[in-house]
Every structure is written in C-alpha cells, then in structure tokens.
Amino acid sequence: MAIVLFTDFGAEGPYLGQMESVIAEIAADCRVINLLSNAPKSDPLLSSYLLAAMAKDFPVGTVFLAVVDPGVGGERSAVVLEADGRFFVGPDNGLLNTAAVHASQRRWFEIIWRPQRWSTSFHGRDIFAPVAARLAVNSADDDDLQPYQQSLHGWAKDLQRVIYFDHYGNAMTGIRFDDHWNGETLQVNGRSIKQADTFSDVQEGEAFWYNNSSGLIEIAANKDCARNRLSLRLRDEVGRCLE
Structure with a gap:
C-alpha cells in the first residue's frame, strides 16, 4: 500500500518530514511517495484539478494525503473521500472535489478523531497524516470517521485556466484533453497557440500546446520558457481561439 503526499509545503523546511514521521509510527511498511510539494500555494481550487489528473494513474487502494489548506484552524471540516477505490484525506475546501466529480463511485466521511494534543x-x-496511515493499514474505524454529506453542485470537471507551472516554465491547464480539442487553436493572453504532438515538431522558441503525460492540455515552448515568453500567470484563462 502506498501513501502519496500532495502539498503546497515546498521542498524546504520540516513539514514533509514531520508528516512522514507520523506515518512511519503507524504504517511503517507502507511506501510514502512525495508526488508534489509545490502545488499552487494556498489555492485549493487550482490544486484540485492538478490532484485529480495526477491521481488517476495510481492503483486502487492508494491513499492520497492532500494538504493545501489556507483555512487551517477555521470552520472547514477535515474529510476523507473514497473515489473509485482510492482514498483522499484532506480539508473540505474544494481540494478533493475534482477527484470526486470525476469518480463513478464516491463516498465522503468526516474525520471526527482528534489526538490528545494537536496544533490548530x-x-x-x-x-x-494519522488518519491516512490508518486507512493504509485498514485500522480506521467508526471512532475515526462518520458519513459526510457533500454537495458538488456546480463544480466543473474541467477548468479553463492555467493551474501549474513546472520546472521548465511549461503551463498546465485544468482542461482534460479529448478528441474535441484535436486541431484547436488556443487563446491565452491575446495569443493564439497551435497544437503539436511534441517539442521537436515546432521551431526553437515557438510556443505550442499538447496533451501532457497526465492527460491535461499543457502550453510549452521548444527550448524556451512558455511562462516568460507568453507572460503567463496562474489562473490565466485558456479557451478556444474564435478566429
């Protein structure tokens, strides 16, 4: 069984190590995978579409420990989502919603367990982290979780915005690629961007979009930084060119 970390903590600092230490005490035999530690900072909406796209490639039974939680200590609930056999543990602030709307079967639970001492x-x-570890070793029970009602009314399966920049400056969008997008020209920041299958299909420095390895539409530039070349920012709108 694997526990997959998805956070906006960053690679530096103690936070990832502190969570891994807790997991090791409860589920020492479980593999811990740090999938992403630079999710869009304090932005559960954008992070939600990124998490859902990346999670689909993991096997049934995987537990995702997802923490992008600017409202920590506030009124939002702590929840578990079971979506098509995968488990997502995190705050009820929209972070888990995209995984839920993509699932054919889903159940929500509220985390009612609390340790004797805990930080707000x-x-x-x-x-x-403790609940994710218990789920991974099948030791969570009714004292930990209770059924939870969650409305996903109005939550879109796709988000036509830039949601993430990778190390190279490529811009992932919240749009899942399908055949309806084949051959389309995208519009972002007043620029028209054509489709290509891969980087070598365009000239050096030329911007293009393609179907990335997570099944999302991604904007890139051959041997260049699309983020800088196109002056892109998180949440920039991306749509079909109407010309």
Whole structure:
C-alpha cells in the first residue's frame, strides 16, 4: 500500500518530514511517495484539478494525503473521500472535489478523531497524516470517521485556466484533453497557440500546446520558457481561439 503526499509545503523546511514521521509510527511498511510539494500555494481550487489528473494513474487502494489548506484552524471540516477505490484525506475546501466529480463511485466521511494534543495550524501532521496511515493499514474505524454529506453542485470537471507551472516554465491547464480539442487553436493572453504532438515538431522558441503525460492540455515552448515568453500567470484563462 502506498501513501502519496500532495502539498503546497515546498521542498524546504520540516513539514514533509514531520508528516512522514507520523506515518512511519503507524504504517511503517507502507511506501510514502512525495508526488508534489509545490502545488499552487494556498489555492485549493487550482490544486484540485492538478490532484485529480495526477491521481488517476495510481492503483486502487492508494491513499492520497492532500494538504493545501489556507483555512487551517477555521470552520472547514477535515474529510476523507473514497473515489473509485482510492482514498483522499484532506480539508473540505474544494481540494478533493475534482477527484470526486470525476469518480463513478464516491463516498465522503468526516474525520471526527482528534489526538490528545494537536496544533490548530498543522492539521497535516496531527490529523490528516494519522488518519491516512490508518486507512493504509485498514485500522480506521467508526471512532475515526462518520458519513459526510457533500454537495458538488456546480463544480466543473474541467477548468479553463492555467493551474501549474513546472520546472521548465511549461503551463498546465485544468482542461482534460479529448478528441474535441484535436486541431484547436488556443487563446491565452491575446495569443493564439497551435497544437503539436511534441517539442521537436515546432521551431526553437515557438510556443505550442499538447496533451501532457497526465492527460491535461499543457502550453510549452521548444527550448524556451512558455511562462516568460507568453507572460503567463496562474489562473490565466485558456479557451478556444474564435478566429
């Protein structure tokens, strides 16, 4: 069984290690995979579409410990989503919603368990990590979780915005690629961007879009930084060119 970390903590600092330490105490034999530690900072909406796209490639039974939680310590609930046999543990702030709307079967639970001592500012370590570890070793019970009602009304399966920049400056969008997008020209920041299958199909420095390895539409530039070349920012709108 694997526990997959998806956070906006960044690679530096103690936070990832502190969560891994908690997991090791409860589920020492489980593999811990740090999938992403630079999710869009304090932005559960954008992170939600990124998480859903990346999670689909993991096997049934995987537990995702997802923490992008600017409202930690506030009124939002701590929840578990079971979606098509995968488990997502995190805050009820929209972060898990895209995985839920993509699933054919889903169940929600509220985390009612609390440790004797816990920080109001680090639920990732003190609440989410212990529950994720218990789920991974099948030791979570009715004292930990209770059924939870969640409305996904109005939550779109795709988001036509830039949601993430990778190390190279490529811009992932929240749009899942399908045949309806084949051959389309995208519009972003007043620029028209054509489709290509791969980087070598365009000239050096030329921007293009393609179907990336996570099944999302991604904007890139051959041997260049699309983020800088196109002056892209997170949440920039991306749509079909109407010309």
